[in-house]
Each structure stands twice: as structure tokens, then as C-alpha cells.
Amino acid sequence: MADLSMPRRHPLGAAGWLHFAATPTFALMALVTAMSGGDVLCSAMGASPLAGMVPMYLLMSVFHATPWLRLISAARQPLNLPDGDRS
Secondary structure, eight states, X not given: OOOOSSOOOXXXXXXXXXXXXXXXXXXXXXXXXXXXXXXXXXXXXXXXXXXXXXXXXXXXXXXXOHHHHHHHHHHHSOOOOOGGGOO
């Protein structure tokens, strides 16, 4: 019978690493766009401060943060070791 008490950890493939790359990439794109002033075209079309590329990149960064939040959550949980395995 399989031991279901401990979660299995599978190594990440290319798709797993791409999930982790999305959030910092979009955050960096927002920073570079904000610092370079390259948002002039998009922000000139609308009066809303949310009409530019910087807010779009920031939202994309937030929407792709799930793998990072799962990693942080898993790191905060203590390991459930059987009583005989504690050192």
C-alpha cells in the first residue's frame, strides 16, 4: 500500500520553470517601461491612469504569481515526520 501521508515532490520541467519566470519578467518589464518613458503612446489615448502598459504589466505579474505563492506557502509548512525520524 502506498504511503499517502507525505506529498510527492516532482522535479520541475520546462513548463514549471516558465511559470516561475513569468512574474519577475512582467515586473521587470513594468519597471523598464516606467523608467524609459515608453508608455507615452498608450497613456496618451485615454484619461485613465490604468490605460497604460505599466499597469498592464503589473497586473500580468500579479496574475502569474500563483507558483511563487505556492512555493512560499509550502516553505512555511513544517515537515510532518513520524515520531521515530526526528533528529
